[in-house]
Structures are given as structure tokens and as C-alpha cells.
Amino acid sequence: MRKVVQRARTTFRRAFVVGITQAANKVVTLAGLADQQKTAEWIEPYGLAATPKIGAETVAQCIDGDESHNVVVVVGDRRFRFVVDDGEVALYTYINSQRPHRLHFRNDGTIQLLGEALRIEVPQGADLIGDLRITGDLTLQGNFAQTGDQNVTGDITASGTVTGDTDVKFGAVSGLQHRHGGVQHGNEESDGPE
Numbered sequence: 132m133r134k135v136v137q138r139a140r141t142t143f144r145r146a147f148v149v150g151i152t153q154a155a156n157k158v159v160t161l162a163g164l165a166d167q168q169k170t171a172e173w174i175e176p177y178g179l180a181a182t183p184k185i186g187a188e189t190v191a192q193c194i195d196g197d198e199s200h201n202v203v204v205v206v207g208d209r210r211f212r213f214v215v216d217d218g219e220v221a222l223y224t225y226i227n228s229q230r231p232h233r234l235h236f237r238n239d240g241t242i243q244l245l246g247e248a249l250r251i252e253v254p255q256g257a258d259l260i261g262d263l264r265i266t267g268d269l270t271l272q273g274n275f276a277q278t279g280d281q282n283v284t285g286d287i288t289a290s291g292t293v294t295g296d297t298d299v300k301f302g303a304v305s306g307l308q309h310r311h312g313g314v315q316h317g318n319e320e321s322d323g324p325e
Contacts, residue, residue: 142193146171148183148206157182159203161191171201183208184225 149168150160157173171191175181187208191201211225216238223233235243251257262285293299299306 142196142198144191144193146189146191148185148187148189150185151182153182159189159206161189161201161203163191169198169201171203173203173206181206181224184211186210 144163146161146163146169148159149162152158152160157175158170159173161169161171163169169191171189183206187206189203189206191203194200194202208225213221213223213231213233213235215221215235219236219238221233221235223231223235226232230247232246233243235245237243268291295306297307
């Protein structure tokens with residue numbers, strides 16, 4: 132007697148994303164050979180959320196050969212690659228060639244964050260240990276200079292103008308309330324602050 136061994140089939144197909152449904156589990160509509168369209172559950176990695184552009188490519192897998200149960204694990208897009216060196220890692224998104232956004236962990240020990248704007252929300256505060264160099268303007272909002280828990284413990288050097296809308300203090304001396312004694316009224320001006 133001849134023994135028939137049945138093996139579970141798992142088929143893989145290259146496909147292109149033509150639609151995405153956002154839900155608890157994302158479902159992608161895929162177009163493959165002969166423009167056949169199938170849907171597949173996209174199993175995303177924990178902690179990473181992304182929505183690929185239409186036209187991205189993937190490999191769809193049919194579990195146990197059942198074409199009614201397709202899954203997608205990785206979606207790539209060769210149109211928008213960001214090249215990194217051996218051992219480097221980057222998170223990136225593509226808006227257009229003039230507006231790249233990325234977080235790049237580089238081999239030289241630097242972390243490059245590139246985007247049009249950055250908003251960080253940390254209700255409990257943030258600590259920066261090390262020197263901070265700013266190229267551009269610095270605008271402080273809120274009670275930065277009036278509360279004792281928001282102090283800079285190192286030196287601040289500015290090559291531009293330091294402007295305070297309400298006051299600028301030098302130790303306990305207020306720039307707004309600063310007065311000189313021993314002067315006479317008239318058209319003459321006092322010497323600069325000492």
C-alpha cells in the first residue's frame with residue numbers, strides 16, 4: 132500500500148498595496164498577478180505604527196494554503212529608500228524630496244533627528260546632561276525666569292541680543308527697575324551699569 136503524506140501548503144505571493152483599512156488590525160487590499168485583488172491582515176510589529184503609501188510592495192502569505200486567510204508581515208517601498216551604513220538604524224518617512232523626516236542612529240555615535248518641527252511633551256520635565264548648542268533663535272515661554280526649579284546651572288553665552296518682554300535680571304538686579312544713584316537731573320546720561 133502506498134502511503135499518501137499530506138503537507139500543509141504555505142504560499143507566498145508578491146503584491147502591491149492598493150488600499151488600507153484602518154482598524155484594530157489594519158487590513159490591506161493587495162493587487163498581485165493579473166491584477167487580482169485580495170485582502171490581507173497586516174500584522175504590525177509591537178510599538179511601531181505605520182501606514183504605507185499606495186503602491187508599496189509586500190509579500191502576502193496564505194496560511195495553510197487557505198487563500199481566504201492572507202497575512203502580511205512586512206511592507207516595503209523601493210521608491211522611498213533611505214540608505215544607511217552597515218550597523219546603522221533609521222526610522223524615516225517620505226513626504227517629498229524637500230521634506231525628509233528621519234531619526235538616524237549613526238555609527239559615529241550621533242543621533243540625527245531631521246524634520247520641519249519638533250514638539251516634545253513631557254509633563255514631568257526633561258533633563259539634558261551635557262552642553263547644548265543652539266544655532267538659531269531661542270524663545271522661552273511661561274515662567275522660566277520666575278520659578279526656582281527651571282535653572283540653567285552652566286554658563287549661557289549669546290552672540291546675539293538677549294531680550295526680555297517683562298524683565299531681564301542680573302543676579303538680584305532688575306534691568307527694568309535698575310536705577311543709578313548720585314546723578315543730577317538734566318540732559319546728560321549716566322554711565323553704563325557697573
